Amino acid sequence: MPVTDRPAEVFVRGEGAWLWDAADTRYLDWLQGWAVNALGHCPPEVSLALGAQSSLLLTPSPALYNLPSLQLAERLCALSGFDQVFFGSTGAEANEGAIKLARKWGQLHRGGAYEIITFDNAFHGRNLATMAASGKPGWEALFAPGMPGFVKAVFNDMASVKALLSERTVAVMLEPVQGEAGVRPASPGFVRALRQWCDRHGLLLIFDEVQTGCGRLGQLFAYQHYGVMPDIMSLGKGLGAGVPISALLAQAHCSVFTHGDQGGTYAGNPLMCAVGLAVLETLSQSAFLEQVRTQGALLQRGLQALSARHGLGEVRGLGLLWALELGSDHAAAVVRECRRRGLLVNSARPHCLRFMPRLNSTADEIAQGLQLLDAAIATVLEEFAAQ
Template identity: 60%
Template sequence: MTSLYRNTSYLMSITERPPVMFVRGAGSYLYDEAGLAYLDWMQGWAVNCLGHAPDIVVAALARQASTLITASPAFHNLPAIELATLLTRHSALDQVFLCNTGAEANEGAIKLARKWGQLHKNGAFEVISFDKAFHGRTIAMMSASGKPGWDTYFPPQVPGFPKAQLNDLDSVKALIGPQTVAIMLEPIQGEGGVNPASLAFMRGLRALCDEHKLLLILDEIQTGCGRTGTLFAYEQYGIEPDIMTLGKGLGGGVPIAALLAKQHCSVFQPGDQGGTFAGNPLTAAVGTAVLNALLAPGFLENVELRGQQLHDGLSQISHDLALGEVRGAGLLLALELGAHIGPQVVDAARRNGLLLNAPRPHSLRFMPALNSTEREIRDGLRLLRQTLEHVLCGQATAQV
């Protein structure tokens, strides 16, 4: 690679990036230019559900790329129909709109809810969302999100998204009015710090929606596609959403997302929704391959086992080092650090060969590949312990 292509100033500055340059990925590992391996417990923020460059994704891309990459959303294609069929057969939803990103799927969910409100609820349009929620980076989805400070980024915000508090049913009830059409939330707030909705709260929301004729929208972009140990997180609550969005893991590293709805609220008509690359056969073929892998016998059981192994290991580390709570489900977990040292831990872990994410300065988020092995989880816990001991020792020395 010549020096001409090492000048990062040509890229817009949208995030702080470390100096390391990754050139290859395989399974649970990323490799830099020097050939050093890093155990990746970010996996593209839960995107690479089968790890880096999985054979089934490579094969699906090659096979479909040699046949039909895209035709137009104006025509049917077989991979899109196959993926939509799989998604509906294995969920409680009835129809699917395939798109490209989670934010796009969530935008579609809001549009669908508002269209339903026009038809069945006197034009109601407000969607109750939650403090610390994250639904994407479009203007509307930033308004729907409850990430601190986002209301000042690109004002004015899009109206119609009053904020309640997660696991506080009374805060939701207080916001329901004649303009309310839906309630939207993540079963586990990923970017907010891996904050799970409680069983009682989720069931309470379903009851509220039924009582007030509202739609329940579940953003399963991060929790869906096996991440929490079941194909979809809603299955663990014993309830069904009216609308659900998927993304991230659905493509195993390839950009694809989906908006799913029950028949009674699937009210789009021609012209209401679309997108140049919506439902293109290339990514739909990959989505089908990934979903079939997740549905293979024993796959989700391994997610549960590795999730329990990771949870137990994190709990032991927390106990030994006097840290905080371990929370989440499956292979979407967080560890409270008890101090704002998250960025320091992430930096030290990378230097130690482990890639982590700190969604909040006081917590770490863990999103390993869903097909991680027992040994890989054990190795990651060892590297994490070493890193935390090093950082905490430095903190203690600095205070002396």
């Protein structure tokens, strides 16, 4: 089904930072599966775990214990400070689980409160519940009627959050850095104020770390960057580093699912959990995270220099998740020109480019990417100037 506009090239092979199409053209990949391939394409950790587990046990049944899911649950809880976890396959599934958990908790502890405060321009996924939680412009009317129970505040604006409080309110849900909105970080003061306000009013704080967790911001979890512990957190993308696994984590006080509340045929299947476990071992090493911050700073400086040279706009981000404001709606043209030159990047908005290189990027890859981007922007600006 024609659900998205794809370029004509067909991609056949990936290795580390690089992707090859069927014509054997090589591309430096700064999409990495939309911030999924934390360790680049086909990393040995993932291939080895898949190989070993695939000949041992694939899917016993979600109603039976299996070793990799127990091991991953234990490791993830120990590293994150949460008490319980439910594994799914996609970020949307983890977020829908978070919404269900908050509603169940509201039924048990807040007199049936169910409304969740979310944010303008937020992105939480593409099932009906997470679309309703999202604040993507134009989505309100899609697939009507939308799911009720969400009200939208303005990101980084505490007054707009406070104005939405009612006896129906059960939780606040946000991305610590809004990725799809164009890499817009929450301010530390805003996140701290949210935590205090939720505590004062007995509300749950939910972090959607599907894009920003698992090392993407240079900390294993985004909440660590802010020094604020949420009650519920969702993970996806980087946890599987290329395979579909997501996680819904909760502190004990709000981990209220009981038998029958949540499930799924592939929930906690050993094949994906074995990969998650192997990936987490690499991502959680302090030297690895230090390297994310180092290469991130290199990318930031390079983007700032490039922005100054071409008279562009703001450079925003953390770790290895960055955006560059172009100051004009040329992002699609720059994306095309980058691809022509062998660099894959994303336009999060018509005026804004987003960069999501692998977390184990080398300084040389960052330099190569910046060089290709520089040349592509120069070409596009020249073309538009000549029109």
